[in-house]
Amino acid sequence: MTASPTTPAGAAAGRPPGILISALRRRGQERFSGTLRLDGNPGGTVTMRDGLIVAAATPAAPGPESLLLRSGRIAETEWSRAFAAAAPEGRLPDELVERGLLGEVGVEVLARTAVVDALFAMALTGVHTCTVESTDAGGPGPLVPVEPGLETDRLLREITRRLEVADGWRVLDLTVRSRPWVVRDEPDQIVDGARREVLGRVNGRRTPRDIAFTLGRGLFPVMSDLAILLQDGFISLTEASAPPPAPPHTRSRPGPGPCSSTLPNSRGATETATPPPPDASRTPAPTARPRSRCSGGRRAAPRVSPRRRPKTH
Known part of the structure; x- marks a missing residue:
């Protein structure tokens, strides 16, 4: 039935x-x-x-x-x-x-x-x-x-009491399916030895049930220790945020101009940097440029030297 x-x-x-x-x-x-x-x-x-x-x-x-x-x-x-x-x-x-x-x-x-x-x-x-x-x-x-x-x-009175304790875990978002992460790996700061063992089994993959089976302890005491570790800031229910990686060292990419380069700014974006204008005092004197061979879009005819006639006596 x-x-x-x-x-x-x-x-x-x-x-x-x-x-x-x-x-x-x-x-x-x-x-x-x-x-x-x-x-x-x-x-x-x-x-x-x-x-x-x-x-x-x-x-x-x-x-x-x-x-x-x-x-x-x-x-x-x-x-x-x-x-x-x-x-x-x-x-x-x-x-x-x-x-x-x-x-x-x-x-x-x-x-x-x-x-x-x-x-x-x-x-x-x-x-x-x-x-x-x-x-x-x-x-x-x-x-x-x-x-x-x-x-x-x-x-049943004992079960009801434990469920009322578990209601406090819900405020912390701690459930039997949580997979906590360690954010403060300082076991020496934990007085209770059993709680230190619980912290040592937290790896971001194990649930409270997994930890209970690993240690050979009941589910209720393990979840109670996890709640205390969570409140004390030793663990988190979300993956700890890692520091942003340093920008990779890359060669400068050519920009719009022949002297521009692409560099990362402080916000991770890229911007085009243009070098300052050259110093006038160091500017070399202009050199004579060869005369263009194109005029009016037509090719200039080659100059022919006149042939000298031999003298007659």
Whole structure:
């Protein structure tokens, strides 16, 4: 079945989380057990048990695996061994504890962090439809579920609070699709170490989601740090303007006169420069020009010398 697009009271104004929040609230009241498949951009899934939320996943935010591996808390080889040994039976959290990779509290924090951040990401990007699948549909369960689960009303209050914080980002034009640029590469001026790491991943191509996956951090804390860096002037949402390049050195081009040259002026345009008139004192005396051989457009006849006759005696 599909939920109707209604926006319940308490949702952040101007945001499109109505279907998600209303669906979670309704299924929580019904003590639903199963999976909610949420169609959005990009959407995701929510797993519930007796009305409690035990897991949530979306391509918009890192899941437990990315949070552990990208942050460096667990090596990839150790994760692969634990996954192969316990994931098919649904025992991955216990296996992580038995191998000493995480403590019981660490597993719980990891699972809660992934759920809250995934729901926030889906609410932020918007949900169009919600399809319900009961537990009878079968399929593998979540890798690291929250035990015994999170209360729906309490979780929705936290999601609403985060959406209200995100409303402040809209004033800065910061969205999940922004690609910020570094304008002040001064990490030593940033006290918070996690924020310095965020600044180090900003390159004008990565979105907040990309940075979250790269660092193994939640989408919400990464966007919070980006908002602070933006307000402090370390990053910009538009490409930093580069200084204009120096004009290339080119040869003078001949202008209208034989002594003119084309030069760039201070505004980048070109103008014709004419050298000053020559000094009269240095002007050479005029020389006699040869007499023209053309007269009246006719060619002058050649002069013939008279032949001298020989003298007779």
